[in-house]
Amino acid sequence: MSAAHEHADRSDEFLEQAFREALLAAGVLTQQSVDERVEFMYSRNPALGARVVARAWVDPGFKTRLLADGSAAVRELGIEVGALKLVVVENTAEAHNVIVCTLCSCYPRMLLGLPPEWYKSAPYRSRVVAQPREVLAEFGTHISNDRAVRVHDSTADMRYLVLPMRPEGTEGLTEAELQTLVTRDGMIGTVKL
Amino acid sequence: MDHHDLGGSPNTTPISQAQHPLMPWELRVDALLLCLSDPARPGGALMTVDELRRGIESLPADAYATWGYYSRWLHSMLSILAEKGVIDRDAIERRARELADAHEREHA
Amino acid sequence: MSARFSPGDAVRVAERESAGHVRTPRYIRGKRGTVERVCGRFGNPEELAYGRAGAAVTLYRVRFAQSDVWPHYRGAARDTIDVELYEHWLEKA
Numbered sequence: 001m002s003a004a005h006e007h008a009d010r011s012d013e014f015l016e017q018a019f020r021e022a023l024l025a026a027g028v029l030t031q032q033s034v035d036e037r038v039e040f041m042y043s044r045n046p047a048l049g050a051r052v053v054a055r056a057w058v059d060p061g062f063k064t065r066l067l068a069d070g071s072a073a074v075r076e077l078g079i080e081v082g083a084l085k086l087v088v089v090e091n092t093a094e095a096h097n098v099i100v101c102t103l104c105s106c107y108p109r110m111l112l113g114l115p116p117e118w119y120k121s122a123p124y125r126s127r128v129v130a131q132p133r134e135v136l137a138e139f140g141t142h143i144s145n146d147r148a149v150r151v152h153d154s155t156a157d158m159r160y161l162v163l164p165m166r167p168e169g170t171e172g173l174t175e176a177e178l179q180t181l182v183t184r185d186g187m188i189g190t191v192k193l
Numbered sequence: 194m195d196h197h198d199l200g201g202s203p204n205t206t207p208i209s210q211a212q213h214p215l216m217p218w219e220l221r222v223d224a225l226l227l228c229l230s231d232p233a234r235p236g237g238a239l240m241t242v243d244e245l246r247r248g249i250e251s252l253p254a255d256a257y258a259t260w261g262y263y264s265r266w267l268h269s270m271l272s273i274l275a276e277k278g279v280i281d282r283d284a285i286e287r288r289a290r291e292l293a294d295a296h297e298r299e300h301a
Numbered sequence: 302m303s304a305r306f307s308p309g310d311a312v313r314v315a316e317r318e319s320a321g322h323v324r325t326p327r328y329i330r331g332k333r334g335t336v337e338r339v340c341g342r343f344g345n346p347e348e349l350a351y352g353r354a355g356a357a358v359t360l361y362r363v364r365f366a367q368s369d370v371w372p373h374y375r376g377a378a379r380d381t382i383d384v385e386l387y388e389h390w391l392e393k394a
Contacts, residue, residue, distance in 0.1 A: 010293075012261070012263070012264045012267055013216065013218045014289040014292040014293045014296070015267060015271075015286070016218040016221055016222055016267055017218070017292055018285045018286070018288035018289040018292060019225070019267065019270070019271060020221065021288065022281070022284070022285050023229075023280070026279070028229070028279065029228050029229065033228050033234075034221065034224050034228060037224035037227050037228050038220055038221065038224045041220065041223065041224060085340070085341075087362070100200075102198070102200030102326055102328075103197060103198060103199075103200075103246075103324060103326060104246055104249070114215070116210070116212055117213065118208050118209060118210050120262055121208060121209070122199055122202075122204055122258070123204045123208045125200065126199045126203070127208075129200045129201060129328065129382055130200070130328070130370075131376075132376060132380065133375075133377075134375075135208065138207065138208050139210075146377075147377075148380050148381060149380045149381075151367075151380075151382040152383045153326065153329075153382060153383070153385070154385070155324045155325070155326060155384055155385045155386070156324050156343070156346070156360050156386070156387065157340065157341075157360055157385070158362070198326055198327050200326045200329075201326075201328040240352075241352075243322065243344075243346045243349035243350040244349070244351070244352060246350065247322040247350035247351070250322060
């Protein structure tokens with residue numbers, strides 16, 4: 001990070017404060033609404049996605065509904081996702097899925113929380129659409145050529161969740177134990193579980 | 194103005210998986226945008242995520258490439274709300290400089 | 302107003318220059334794909350970005366063979382890319 005960039009970040013801290021003070025003074029929003037929103041953001045995290053994935057692994061009916069209408073199925077688990085329009089794409093023996101937003105950083109925030117920095121970065125957004133297998137290799141993920149790699153560019157109103165394949169040898173695990181196997185990057189598609 | 198349209202752009206920078214914890218001000222910028230763009234906000238949404246994106250895309254190319262993620266959000270929100278007459282951007286920037294100067298004096 | 306395209310339809314993305322805020326990436330313009338699903342009707346971001354409500358537009362997920370999108374694609378023949386595209390950017394192919 002350049003010195004000029006660090007300076008910009010420091011001055012933006014004061015700019016945010018001045019901006020927020022102006023909005024509060026104008027009655028445009030309340031401190032409480034901002035605090036509540038920050039609290040809410042902390043409540044959204046990959047553990048919620050892991051619950052969805054684990055349920056899909058153990059309940060074939062849920063999985064079918066999840067693939068047909070992601071948001072409706074997620075709500076069945078008591079997870080309120082607001083206006084999120086979730087499309088769930090399933091990893092299979094035939095295909096491995098990976099998600100990107102090349103134009104900005106669209107991500108299923110209402111379910112998974114804030115995206116990782118690499119997801120928002122210029123190299124990821126530039127390369128994963130054109131060279132997905134090379135990008136996956138940067139994450140240590142290798143997909144054999146007899147499996148298709150399907151990239152999903154989140155350009156509009158849909159948000160995406162990859163349903164990873166259930167790891168081998170997990171038949172004896174409880175649903176709660178299965179949840180612990182599911183990672184954020186598995187649900188973005190850059191890693192296999 | 195297309196510097197955001199990155200799909201397929203030549204870029205040989207390795208993808209770093211380093212993750213820095215967000216500063217509180219960055220989280221607040223995110224929260225501010227969610228509050229302002231919430232259709233259920235009393236009086237309705239003051240701006241949309243689409244306007245935020247347009248504001249970010251309108252930043253000069255070097256700012257887009259080098260500024261931090263939430264710095265771009267903050268500057269976009271200031272532009273959009275100033276455009277709508279909701280805020281006095283000059284007053285906010287003056288106040289920000291006051292805060293910066295006060296901080297400098299305290300820590301000199 | 303009903304959707305102009307259905308799943309399975311062959312479509313081509315318009316090869317158009319654009320001014321202002323659009324959500325059709327340059328890399329997909331002019332390319333031919335297949336409608337994967339109709340996503341529904343949404344506000345047009347090209348209008349919303351300027352504070353205008355505009356008319357609702359139909360959004361589709363369109364699937365493209367990667368080898369049709371990138372001239373020197375080095376992955377597998379069956380690799381695909383799915384992009385969400387608004388109806389006014391699509392033509393029958």
